[in-house]
Amino acid sequence: MIWIATAALLLSRAVVPAGPAAAHNGVTVDPDGLRITTGQCNGDELTVRLTNTGRKAIYADASLSAPAELHLPRTLISTWLPPRYTSSVPVPVRATDGARPGTYHVRVSSRGRTADVPVTVTDPPASADLVRSAARVTVSSARADAAACNAIDGNPVSMWIDATGKRWPDWWRVDWAAARRVSRVAVTTTAQWGLRDWDVQVAEGQRWVTVASVRDNTAVEHVSQFAERRTRSVRIVTRAGNQVNDVSRLVEVVIR
Amino acid sequence: MLRLPRRRLFVLGGAALAGTLPAPRISNPFTLGVASGDPLPDAVVIWTRLATRPLEPTGGMPPVSYPVQWQVAEDSRFARVVRSGTGSAEPGSGHSVHVDVRGLRPGRDYFYRFRSGGHLSPVGRTRTAPDESSSPRRLRFAVTSCQSYADGYYEAWRHLVDEDLDVVLFLGDYIYEGAITSVGGARMDTSLRLPDTFALATDTLDLYRMRYALYRTDPDLQAAHAAFPWILTWDDHEVHDNYAGDVSRSPIVTVRDFVVRRANAYRAYWENQPLRVPQPAGPDLSLYRRLRFGDLADVHVLDTRQYRTDQACGDNLEAGCAARSDPSRTLLGAPQRDWLLDGMGRSPARWNLIAQQIMMAECRYGGTANRLDMDKWDGYTADRKRILSRARNLPGTVVLSGDIHYNYAADLRLRPGTPPVAVEFVGTSISSGGDGSDTTPQLETQLKYNPHLHFANGQRGYIRCELDRDTIRADYRVLSRVTRRGGTISTRASFVSERARTGLVPA
Numbered sequence A: 001m002i003w004i005a006t007a008a009l010l011l012s013r014a015v016v017p018a019g020p021a022a023a024h025n026g027v028t029v030d031p032d033g034l035r036i037t038t039g040q041c042n043g044d045e046l047t048v049r050l051t052n053t054g055r056k057a058i059y060a061d062a063s064l065s066a067p068a069e070l071h072l073p074r075t076l077i078s079t080w081l082p083p084r085y086t087s088s089v090p091v092p093v094r095a096t097d098g099a100r101p102g103t104y105h106v107r108v109s110s111r112g113r114t115a116d117v118p119v120t121v122t123d124p125p126a127s128a129d130l131v132r133s134a135a136r137v138t139v140s141s142a143r144a145d146a147a148a149c150n151a152i153d154g155n156p157v158s159m160w161i162d163a164t165g166k167r168w169p170d171w172w173r174v175d176w177a178a179a180r181r182v183s184r185v186a187v188t189t190t191a192q193w194g195l196r197d198w199d200v201q202v203a204e205g206q207r208w209v210t211v212a213s214v215r216d217n218t219a220v221e222h223v224s225q226f227a228e229r230r231t232r233s234v235r236i237v238t239r240a241g242n243q244v245n246d247v248s249r250l251v252e253v254v255i256r
Numbered sequence B: 001m002l003r004l005p006r007r008r009l010f011v012l013g014g015a016a017l018a019g020t021l022p023a024p025r026i027s028n029p030f031t032l033g034v035a036s037g038d039p040l041p042d043a044v045v046i047w048t049r050l051a052t053r054p055l056e057p058t059g060g061m062p063p064v065s066y067p068v069q070w071q072v073a074e075d076s077r078f079a080r081v082v083r084s085g086t087g088s089a090e091p092g093s094g095h096s097v098h099v100d101v102r103g104l105r106p107g108r109d110y111f112y113r114f115r116s117g118g119h120l121s122p123v124g125r126t127r128t129a130p131d132e133s134s135s136p137r138r139l140r141f142a143v144t145s146c147q148s149y150a151d152g153y154y155e156a157w158r159h160l161v162d163e164d165l166d167v168v169l170f171l172g173d174y175i176y177e178g179a180i181t182s183v184g185g186a187r188m189d190t191s192l193r194l195p196d197t198f199a200l201a202t203d204t205l206d207l208y209r210m211r212y213a214l215y216r217t218d219p220d221l222q223a224a225h226a227a228f229p230w231i232l233t234w235d236d237h238e239v240h241d242n243y244a245g246d247v248s249r250s251p252i253v254t255v256r257d258f259v260v261r262r263a264n265a266y267r268a269y270w271e272n273q274p275l276r277v278p279q280p281a282g283p284d285l286s287l288y289r290r291l292r293f294g295d296l297a298d299v300h301v302l303d304t305r306q307y308r309t310d311q312a313c314g315d316n317l318e319a320g321c322a323a324r325s326d327p328s329r330t331l332l333g334a335p336q337r338d339w340l341l342d343g344m345g346r347s348p349a350r351w352n353l354i355a356q357q358i359m360m361a362e363c364r365y366g367g368t369a370n371r372l373d374m375d376k377w378d379g380y381t382a383d384r385k386r387i388l389s390r391a392r393n394l395p396g397t398v399v400l401s402g403d404i405h406y407n408y409a410a411d412l413r414l415r416p417g418t419p420p421v422a423v424e425f426v427g428t429s430i431s432s433g434g435d436g437s438d439t440t441p442q443l444e445t446q447l448k449y450n451p452h453l454h455f456a457n458g459q460r461g462y463i464r465c466e467l468d469r470d471t472i473r474a475d476y477r478v479l480s481r482v483t484r485r486g487g488t489i490s491t492r493a494s495f496v497s498e499r500a501r502t503g504l505v506p507a
Helices: A007-013 A150-152 B004-015 B155-160 B205-216 B217-225 B253-269 B334-346 B383-393 B440-449
Strands: A025-030 A033-037 A043-051 A058-065 A076-081 A085-095 A100-109 A113-122 A136-139 A170-188 A195-204 A207-214 A223-243 A252-255 B036-037 B044-049 B065-071 B081-089 B096-100 B109-116 B125-128 B137-144 B167-170 B229-234 B289-293 B297-301 B350-356 B399-401 B407-412 B422-426 B451-458 B460-468 B472-481 B489-498
Touching: A025 A100, A025 B229, A033 A085, A043 A058, A076 B205, A076 B253, A136 A150, A150 A170, A150 A252, A150 B383, A170 A195, A170 B334, A223 B350, A252 B044, A252 B217, B004 B137, B036 B109, B036 B125, B036 B217, B036 B229, B044 B065, B044 B109, B044 B125, B044 B217, B065 B096, B065 B440, B081 B096, B081 B422, B137 B155, B155 B460, B155 B472, B155 B489, B167 B422, B205 B217, B205 B253, B205 B334, B289 B472, B407 B472, B422 B489, B440 B451, B451 B489
Parallel strands: A033 A113, B137 B167, B167 B229, B297 B350, B350 B399, B399 B422
Antiparallel strands: A025 A043, A043 A085, A058 A076, A058 A100, A100 A113, A136 A170, A170 A223, A170 A252, A195 A207, A195 A223, B036 B044, B044 B096, B065 B081, B065 B109, B109 B125, B137 B460, B289 B297, B407 B422, B407 B451, B460 B472, B472 B489
């Protein structure tokens, strides 16, 4: 945790004695540093805490900034703060597309005080699962609560779901910064309303080559194996689902 | 005033800042359009909000105040300006401007516009209410609600501007707090490229402000605001789905945390609507109010979210929930309920319109035990009974509702088998729910289990109402589609109810 103001602000966690001397307003950031890896889906989260230690409610602002190597979906936090209240606001942080490894700084400012949070960016460790080193993950469309990254987060509950009900095909695509050798794509869908038909395609120059076609699938997990290809992009083109044939449900993708 | 040279404007800006640096020059700040609302016989509130880059935090505005000149004229060319002045767009108010323009004449059309930084706003048209002592022959209005940006285009607004209306009633869910994808959800507008700020759940003031800004960039919504004065109230999504008073729907959110979110949401709501009520500072905003249209109609505008007891029996559809009729539970809160009952009792008007959010008619959802929705008046029967008891002695009581993205037309009775004491028009959504369909199995079931429902429909649109001395007529205007532009509109059903003989009859 970084305390922005003077040590007196530490009192905001304890009982604050009444009186003007204790009426500090502060901003803190948790944790005091982040380690993330490159790739659109490999970010982490800071928590910005805005505290009103005074006896009157206030509206408070914090502004956030970062160099071009880091992406912050928000650069401002404004909130009402009742007396002796701390607002905790999560702020996602990720490396921008093409960012080089290094240490970059997120700065959080409020009322003339600034917290500096170093964010160390490294390349992902080598992994047999190539989605770990994905630079970008894009989709034809996504429901707001079912984003593209959900299909490579290792979480069996979250998934990518497209936003075009009853319209096919949809696609989910991964890109790497440099070519990878690819020969196996494992798709996990849902037991109910899961994916039935899809194609696995790899990029070759400017065109897509279908390396596997899955039809009439009813399994939760399906592995497609094919002759090894060197490529910078793989995409899964979904063509139909089971039962309620409305949307694409992609829980996890593992590429080797 | 609008002929002032730019230099003069900068002098005004410096004065407004009381010695601080002059406000930086800005590009066109009128990207969010203009609006007017809460018409009185001699006054109307006009509104705008400055935002040079509306999809950015603070709308792209520097954190300084800007003077904003305004004019109200009798003609659209502003040859006959009748009122003018200068307001201030303050950063602490999201650079919004609210002017309560007084000294106008009753029952008249007016035109208004703003100017700031050398830029001129679009022109809005508005209309004052008739004189309180007058006996207007008729009042025409639309019942609208629920405009989820991510669920479709505002085809309804595009068609509504062609209607001949005195006022638009908007009954809640102006924004939705959930995440929106870069292509605007079901709009699938690849040119939109929304920043991923809109994928964050809206809970802080900056994000609520941005959400309103996104909605207000829509040209069809802007046109609807510019065409008519609006009377607005809110429902739940202006804060959070199905909240009740100071209780979040989420059981892990404490009251202390939720009221902070509510304060942020209410503040942004006030900033972004043409309201006469004072700016809130904290988690409360008194929104219920009454507007009078001569001796023809009193419009009681309710707030069914801020003061309600938490939903009974865990919310959602429930059967056999006794707590829903507990007389200690309230939807309106005692002060608002007493204010409404008193206002109805004293009303000299031919008609009393109760403009509010949620369906008042009993609505059995069928199933083994006839489930009821605990979020609606069915979950708060004590308050409903009081109001309908008052309506029994008050000919011409009409309830106007939104919330559920369906059209319904209902007779309101105190008990089954007794004569109707009021009628209810539930208006469908502008866009929420997407294209919809004429009917659904659920709607069919509801019509079967609820004989007091004369009509149910699941398309998007609005209700066009016309009130005269003795009759109210409602035309249910529905759209062929909203997920793509070009939807066509038609009148799906029409009903009338006579003041002297309450009860819906197909027109």
